[in-house]
Amino acid sequence: MDLNDKYASLQNQVDSLKQKNKQLELTLDQYKGLSADIPDLEKEKLQNALTESEMKFRLAFDSSAVAKSLSFASGPLFRVNPKMCEILGYSSDELIGMQAISFTHPDDLERSKDNVRDLMAGKCKNDAFTIEKRYIAKDGRVVWANTTVSMLKDENRKPLYMIVEMIDITARKKAEEMMIQSEKMMSIGSLAAGMAHEINNPLAGVIQNIQVVINRLSGDIPANEAAAQKAGTDFTAVRAFMEERKIISQLESAYSAGTRAVEIVRNMLAFSRKSTSQKLSCDPSELLEKTLELAHSDYDFKKDYDFKKIKISKRYEANIPNVLCEETKIQQVILNILKNAAQALYENPETLPECPTLVFSLASEPGYVSLSITDNGPGMDEQTKKRIFEPFFTTKPPGQGTGLGLSVSYFIVVEDHMGEMTVDSFPGKGTTFTIKLPSC
Numbered sequence: 001m002d003l004n005d006k007y008a009s010l011q012n013q014v015d016s017l018k019q020k021n022k023q024l025e026l027t028l029d030q031y032k033g034l035s036a037d038i039p040d041l042e043k044e045k046l047q048n049a050l051t052e053s054e055m056k057f058r059l060a061f062d063s064s065a066v067a068k069s070l071s072f073a074s075g076p077l078f079r080v081n082p083k084m085c086e087i088l089g090y091s092s093d094e095l096i097g098m099q100a101i102s103f104t105h106p107d108d109l110e111r112s113k114d115n116v117r118d119l120m121a122g123k124c125k126n127d128a129f130t131i132e133k134r135y136i137a138k139d140g141r142v143v144w145a146n147t148t149v150s151m152l153k154d155e156n157r158k159p160l161y162m163i164v165e166m167i168d169i170t171a172r173k174k175a176e177e178m179m180i181q182s183e184k185m186m187s188i189g190s191l192a193a194g195m196a197h198e199i200n201n202p203l204a205g206v207i208q209n210i211q212v213v214i215n216r217l218s219g220d221i222p223a224n225e226a227a228a229q230k231a232g233t234d235f236t237a238v239r240a241f242m243e244e245r246k247i248i249s250q251l252e253s254a255y256s257a258g259t260r261a262v263e264i265v266r267n268m269l270a271f272s273r274k275s276t277s278q279k280l281s282c283d284p285s286e287l288l289e290k291t292l293e294l295a296h297s298d299y300d301f302k303k304d305y306d307f308k309k310i311k312i313s314k315r316y317e318a319n320i321p322n323v324l325c326e327e328t329k330i331q332q333v334i335l336n337i338l339k340n341a342a343q344a345l346y347e348n349p350e351t352l353p354e355c356p357t358l359v360f361s362l363a364s365e366p367g368y369v370s371l372s373i374t375d376n377g378p379g380m381d382e383q384t385k386k387r388i389f390e391p392f393f394t395t396k397p398p399g400q401g402t403g404l405g406l407s408v409s410y411f412i413v414v415e416d417h418m419g420e421m422t423v424d425s426f427p428g429k430g431t432t433f434t435i436k437l438p439s440c
C-alpha cells in the first residue's frame with residue numbers, strides 16, 4: 001500500500017469516525033501506528049480532526065440524557081456515562097470492569113444472553129437489537145429500561161466494541177402494570193357482579209325460608225302450639241324431637257352459612273355499583289382515628305386476635321389537606337387493610353414479631369393525600385403481591401378468606417374515588433398499603 005492509499009484509507013476512517021462519534025471514542029493512540037509514514041503537516045491535521053472528534057464524542061457521550069456504556073465486545077465495561085451511574089446507582093469506578101449481565105435481572109438474563117449471542121454472530125439487523133429488560137440497581141431497586149445494544153465491528157466484521165444505550169422506563173412499566181391490573185380487576189369484577197345479581201334473589205329466598213322454618217319449629221308462638229295440637233301432639237314433644245335430632249342446630253348452621261354467602265354476594269355486588277352518593281371533605285387523620293376505634297370495637301377483630309396488643313405509631317406530615325371521599329367506604333377500605341395486617345401478623349407464631357406494629361402515615365402531594373399503613377408482619381413474595389387485588393385471590397384457608405377484601409377496596413379507591421391503591425412488600429420485611437385520594 002503506497003502513502004496515498006494509506007492516507008486515503010486513514011481519511012476514510014476519520015470520516016467514519018466522525019459519523020460514529022456519538023457512539024464511540026477511538027483514541028489517538030490507535031492511529032499512531034497507521035500515521036507513522038504521514039508527513040507532519042498532514043499528521044497534525046489528522047490529529048486535530050481526531051481531537052475534535054474525540055471532544056465531540058465525549059460531550060455527546062457524557063452529557064447524554066440516555067444512559068450509555070461501552071465495553072469490549074461482550075467483555076467488561078470500560079466507559080459509562082453519568083446517566084448510566086444515576087439509573088443504576090453505582091459510581092463509574094464501580095461500573096467500570098463489571099459485566100452488564102452482573103446487574104441484569106435474573107429473569108431477563110437468558111433472553112439478554114441469547115440476544116448478545118445473536119449480535120456477536122452477526123444475526124442482528126444493522127448489528128443492533130433493542131429490548132425492554134430489567135436491571136437490578138445497587139440498592140436492589142428493579143429498573144426497567146428500553147435497551148439498545150449495538151456492535152461496532154472492524155473492516156473484517158470482527159466484533160470490536162459493544163455500545164449499550166438505556167432509557168429508564170420504570171415509571172411507564174409501573175403505570176402499564178397498574179392499568180393491566182385495573183382492567184383485569186374490572187373484568188373479573190363485572191363477571192363477579194353479574195353472578196352476584198343472579199345469586200342474590202334465590203339466596204335471599206333460602207335464608208328467609210330457613211329463618212321461617214327455625215321460627216316454626218322452635219319459636220314460642222301460639223300458632224306453633226295450635227298446629228302441634230291439631231296434628232295430635234303438643235309443641236313440647238315436637239321441640240324434644242327437634243332437640244334429639246339436632247335439627248334446630250343444623251338449621252342454624254345452614255342459616256349462618258347462608259348469611260356468609262350473603263356477605264360474599266354483597267361484596268361482589270360492590271363491583272357493579274359505582275357510588276352515586278356525594279363525596280364530602282374529610283380530615284384524613286380523623287378518618288384514621290375513627291377507623292381505628294371501629295377496629296378496636298369490631299367483634300371480628302376481637303374474636304381472632306387482640307387488636308389492642310398491636311402497637312400503633314403515627315407519622316403524619318404537618319398541614320395535611322382534607323380529602324374528598326365517602327367516609328364509610330374509605331373506612332371499609334382501611335378496615336380491610338387493618339384486618340389483613342392483623343391476620344398476617346398473627347397467622348404464624350413463628351413469624352410473630354416481638355412487637356407487632358402498625359405505622360400510619362399521612363403525606364400530601366400535589367392534588368392528593370397519600371395514606372399508608374405499614375405492618376411488620378411476614379410480607380409477601382412477588383407472586384402473591386401481583387395477585388392480591390384480584391377478586392377471590394386468597395392465601396387463607398377456606399372459610400377464613402374469600403379474597404374479596406382488597407379487590408373491593410381497590411374498586412372503592414380507584415373506581416369510586418379516582419384514587420390509587422398500591423402495595424409494597426417483601427418476604428420478611430412487612431407490608432405497606434398506600435391509598436391516594438384527591439385532596440380538597
Ligand SMILES: Nc1ncnc2c1ncn2[C@@H]1O[C@H](COP(=O)(O)OP(=O)(O)OP(=O)(O)O)[C@@H](O)[C@H]1O
Nearest residue numbers: 340341344388394395396401402403404405406431
Ligand atoms: N398485610 C398483609 N401481609 C401479608 N399478606 C397480605 C397482607 N394483606 C393481604 N395479604 C395477602 O393478600 C391476600 C388477599 O387479601 P384480601 O383481603 O383480598 O383477601 P383475604 O384477606 O384473603 O380474604 P377476605 O378479605 O375476603 O376475608 C391475602 O389472602 C394475603 O395472602
Ligand SMILES: [Mg+2]
Nearest residue numbers: 336340405406
Ligand atoms: Mg382480607
